[in-house]
Amino acid sequence: MITGSLVALITPMSPDGAVDTKKLDDLIEFHINEGTHGIVAVGTTGESSTLTPVEHANVIRQVVSTVNGRVPVIAGTGANATHEAIDLTKSAKDAGADACLLVTPYYNKPTQEGLYQHFKAIAEAVDIPQILYNVPGRTACDMQNETVVRLSSVRNIVGIKDATGDLERGEALIKALPDTFAVYSGDDPTAVALMLLGGKGNISVSANVAAKAVAQAAESALAGKAEQAHSIDTTISSLHKNLFLESNPIPIKWACSQLGLCEEGIRLPLTPLSEHYHSAVRQAMIEAGVLLV
Numbered sequence: 001m002i003t004g005s006l007v008a009l010i011t012p013m014s015p016d017g018a019v020d021t022k023k024l025d026d027l028i029e030f031h032i033n034e035g036t037h038g039i040v041a042v043g044t045t046g047e048s049s050t051l052t053p054v055e056h057a058n059v060i061r062q063v064v065s066t067v068n069g070r071v072p073v074i075a076g077t078g079a080n081a082t083h084e085a086i087d088l089t090k091s092a093k094d095a096g097a098d099a100c101l102l103v104t105p106y107y108n109k110p111t112q113e114g115l116y117q118h119f120k121a122i123a124e125a126v127d128i129p130q131i132l133y134n135v136p137g138r139t140a141c142d143m144q145n146e147t148v149v150r151l152s153s154v155r156n157i158v159g160i161k162d163a164t165g166d167l168e169r170g171e172a173l174i175k176a177l178p179d180t181f182a183v184y185s186g187d188d189p190t191a192v193a194l195m196l197l198g199g200k201g202n203i204s205v206s207a208n209v210a211a212k213a214v215a216q217a218a219e220s221a222l223a224g225k226a227e228q229a230h231s232i233d234t235t236i237s238s239l240h241k242n243l244f245l246e247s248n249p250i251p252i253k254w255a256c257s258q259l260g261l262c263e264e265g266i267r268l269p270l271t272p273l274s275e276h277y278h279s280a281v282r283q284a285m286i287e288a289g290v291l292l293v
Contacts, residue, residue, distance in 0.1 A: 001158075001180075004202075004218045005035075005217075005219075006036075006201050007039055008203050008204060008205050009041055009045065009046055010027070010256055011042065012262035012263065013265030013266060015263055015265050016265070017265055018265070019051075019059060023262045024062055025066050027261055027262070032067070036071065037071060037072075037215060038098075040076065041060050041073060041074070042056055043133075044103070044135070044138065044248060045249045047249060047270070057088075060075045060091070063075075072099065074203075075088075075101065076100070076102075077092050077100040078101065080106050082122065086122050089128065090125070092128070099129040100130050101133050102132060104133065104136075109141055116147055119132060120154050123154045123156040123157050124154075124156075126156070127156060132148060134160060135186060136164065142164075145169065152181045161186040161203050162183055162184065162185060162187075162194070163186030164187070165190050167193055170183065170194050170197065171197045174198040174199065185199050185203065192218075192230060195218060196224070196229065202218050206240055206252075209259060209285060210289075213233075214236065217236075236288040238287045239287075241284070249270070250271070250273050253272075254273035258282065
């Protein structure tokens with residue numbers, strides 16, 4: 001089972017929007033050196049929605065190659081068309097990813113039965129560990145706990161990224177699932193609390209800049225050291241809030257650029273962080289100890 005701090009990695013880009021492969025390699029080394037436990041490539045934070053299929057596959061292939069087995073690599077391969085998700089998942093398996101992360105289909109609003117059949121079809125088509133991803137705030141599609149429990153018995157489906165931020169719901173889900181099925185937080189502000197309730201890790205946006213602190217908080221939470229975990233998390237709590245002042249990954253890409261981890265490249269329809277928010281994000285980085293005054 002993959003556990004700990006799993007960074008939802010940005011896809012670095014040059015100002016003209018081209019994928020910056022050199023910075024991508026540098027980012028991977030940064031995370032391994034800082035103690036990140038696993039890398040999630042081409043998820044929401046990695047701008048999966050604006051990469052071409054070829055770019056998508058190439059980024060996953062590069063991440064797997066550069067990581068070279070040092071930490072697990074989870075590839076984002078979700079789509080709102082089942083056949084497309086199957087193709088992306090096959091490509092990630094061929095690239096050597098350790099697991100895939102599959103977001104609920106967005107925009108077309110499937111029923112709960114449609115969600116079950118969608119994920120079941122992908123799991124049956126591609127023999128690789130698969131993690132469900134529920135983020136209703138972005139997809140307009142909410143996978144209910146009952147559907148997750150139903151899917152937990154499907155071979156190859158091994159976990160879920162719960163980005164609802166609803167701890168009561170998350171706790172109920174953990175209790176309803178077998179111990180072999182992993183629940184990961186997809187919500188930085190509540191991640192430590194969810195891990196203390198039995199979650200297995202945090203697929204984190206904040207880890208892009210506060211990799212060491214997020215990893216240490218996860219390690220403490222997973223060891224049941226609640227006071228220590230919350231103490232570490234408190235130091236980066238402003239990041240958790242201010243990295244969402246505009247749509248993710250707009251603020252985190254700007255924050256990474258301030259640390260020299262990438263340039264300020266981002267693709268339309270996303271735009272660079274509004275100047276109005278620069279001071280708030282910068283102050284959060286200073287409070288977290290990742291940016292010097």
